[in-house]
Amino acid sequence: MQFQNLRPDRTTLSVILSSCARLRFLEGGKQIHGVAIRTGISKNSHIVSGLIAVYSECEKMEVSECIFDDCINYLDVACWNSMITGFSRNSMDTKALSFFKRMHQTSVLFPNETSYATVLGSCSSLCSLLHGRQFHGQVVKSGYVSDLFVETALTDMYCKCGAIDSAKEVFDTVLFKNTVLWNEMIHGYAHNGRGDEAVGLYREMITSGEKPDRITFVSVLTACSHSGLVDTGLEILGSMQRDHGIEPELDHYICIVDCLGRAGRLEDAEALAEATPYKSSSVLWEIILSSCRVHGNVSLARRVAEKLTSLDPQNPAAYVLLSNTYTSVRQWDESAALQELMNKSRVRKSPGRSWIT
Template sequence: MPERDVVSWNNMISVLVRKGLEEEALVVYERMVSQGFLPSRFTLASVLSACSKLLDGVTGMRCHGVAVKIGLDGNIFVGNALLSMYAKCGLMVDHGVRVFESLSEPNEISFTAVINGLARENRVLEAVHMFRSMCEKGVQVDPVCLSNILRISAPREECDSSSEIYRNVLGKQIHSLMLRLGLQGDLHLNNSLLETYANNGDMNSAEVIFTEMPEVNVVSWNIMIAGFGQDYRSDKSIEYLKRMRESGFEPNEVTCTSVLGACFLSGDVETGRRIFSSIPYPSVTAWNALLSGYSKFEHYEEAINQFREMQLQNLKPDRTTLSVILSSCARLRFLEGGKQIHGVAIRNNISRNSHIVSGLIAVYSECEKMEISEHIFDDCTTELDIACCNSMMAGLSRNSLDTEALILFRRMLQTGVLFPNETSYATVLSSCSRLCSLFHGRKFHGQVAKSGYASDSFVETALTDMYCKCGEIDSARELFDTVLVKSIVLWNEMIHGYAHNGRGDEAVGLYREMISRGEKPDWITFVSLLTACNHSGLVDTGLEILSSMQRDHGIEPELDHYICIVDCLGRAGRLEDAEALAEATPYKNSSVLWEILLSSCRVHGDVSLARRIAEKLIALDPQNSATYVLLSNIYTSVRRWDEAAALQGLMNKNRVYKTPGHSWITENM
């Protein structure tokens, strides 16, 4: 065999890279260098291409060092290969920009590589600045470059509203440039443009583009179907699915999953179920879309049943699958199901994944197994993230361990690496509410203001609730008035705060202000409002509000609403009206309703009505000791000792026993 030279080494490396044998190509390159051959620009370009495909930034940087050493770093051919490698490896900001600046005459490949790299690292402003510089220097703009810029203009979840507006405007500008350059016939570029408009929620513009495209493919149809789904328009997604089939395109799994997600986003669970059934061999991704849809619309039992069906198909669930099912188990307080998923997670070696840990903590906490939750949490201390801490704090709070929740929050701050988010603050403020700890609540309010979460709707509601529960109703109202966009939850919280603090007139006034602003009340609004009327003795106002629920707002009163009004009438001494209302409700067989009225009979000394109500209660629930005790207290309060003794005999006969009470003493932290 003739002696090898640089050209033969280059050919060997180049062939290996083209065949997808990048690691072997790097081995050959190392042999070439070790035998004393000096790499040429072609050698380095091939090796850097291999590094790009392997995402091997370390070897790529070593090649960069070699290029500098032999004076090829300024060569446009090598420079572009370096830029491409740094872009693919996510090292454009740290290393690639310096390479670009070293090039005397960068071309369209150079600019495109830098823009691509900056886009990958979400450096929006730098990428746009580079694109403008490219246009100003008269460098030819190609479809790949425009596609990268369009990818930047598609919004991401973490973007604030100003960034979203900026990206939307940028997308329209690129669209105009496409038209000026005559690139509207490029399929890949048109798909990028479609995706930009769809992700920005501008489906009208997307539909215009789609209609005008000279050529479409399955990707184009999928973008439209998914876009309408994100816009909560499942009818349009299904329409496009039908048109896609009529146009001769066969839907793939991405298509079906997009339609499935669209149906669930729009609340059309039944159609979503049918779409899923039409997929011959659904993948884990399709199953996840189905399970997530069921869970979102609170069909938790169905989600668990479908997961069992998925297991029968011998599909391996991923962390998304298990997270969804753990959430369903937590909602149902299904301990055995949670334990089974815990076992699946351990067998699949993902039990320490933060999403799984959070879900497991939620299940065990909801099932009052805090010792297991704490064990899981402590066992993963070195791998915890903010989601796990939030789940643990919420579990402590749900189990009335609010002091421990505050201590955990403090521990989290002391780590110096875990920073609370809006969920953290909302949870810890809820614990302050239950502890009536104004001192801690004010302290956390200060931290919220500094951290930038003061305008989050959950945090605003939690702060309002905290001030109300701590008796600082004026501070709560002051905070409430600063909120520009008030959710129904916040309105309800403020009305409930007035009710809790015995300021019924102000609760009614706030309700009327809410209605005048066009806000639509829900059933919780009326529970808070009727509670306020009850606590403040606003009987006639309460009766009017009760009748207006169905008449003016189409909300059927539920048991909680009737309890408030029956109690309100009873407290005011209008016992016959209270009895008549209780009899007329759909809940006349509810023990709670009659117990409320029996308590009012005791307050007003109406023995005759008390006996009649007690007979109803004993018939409804003969083992409820509260009925016997209340009636006995009424008898003894009017010195009817014989009847009280007879009632005690009836308790013994029915084997009813009064449960002894107890008190708690809470120490300060």
């Protein structure tokens, strides 16, 4: 285009900026920023929105803020949404909330469905039920309560804030539910310790004709694991390929191995891990070894630890978890000998860290 002496316009630069944001190509974004300045369109709202997206995706929020503040009088709601999204993506959720309120206070621009969906996501990350309920009220007043993206964000917010009954109330009002919304609600039940309801909702989803995906099965199998629904979990795992044409992946096997381990069916967990296509994954064996400590099964713990060390000799988890198993049954000498072996093999455990000082 440049070789043919054609001058790029705002559409050209907006498309390129969008690509740079997706690729997190900071250098390319800077070059387009320079072109926008030279051609005199750097304060166009489409360009500003694209620039904010690039710098946000490249974790340069301070640059995004400078661009935003420099063009504050030229901005539309899309630019405000880009800033709120940038803060949310960079785990600056408190700032996302304050920017949303700042937009609301302008009394010139009004939040749209994207604004509400994004800020509700920040409420979810902060587990701020108080803010979430306030924004829910604004959603109702603004007329976006029937937007599917907003409904999904509301459901997710209530689930992550522990208000699972409020989430179900929102869920029940949605007329046309998609797979994402079903997944959010099942996942919410799973992580709030209501496994039976998660399984019931999964079965309701199947009955409704909605097609489950791999995320659906991770959610419902997690519910089975956390609620001790071993036989139900095994039945659902078996139905994935048979009834839905979805090949179980590592995450699904992790859920079931964990489910079996929690229930004390350690030999079954070992047999399943050995039979999966992912038996070389250390995660499966670490789960079983951790369950051995809970149930005091030393013989299996030794066998699984050997398996782990053969997969990765420098993995400290095998030594640490086996040592924990020994101490759980008061076999102090074996634990000390294992610590000595760990030192001789020069295997180092990374120290834990905490924000608390």
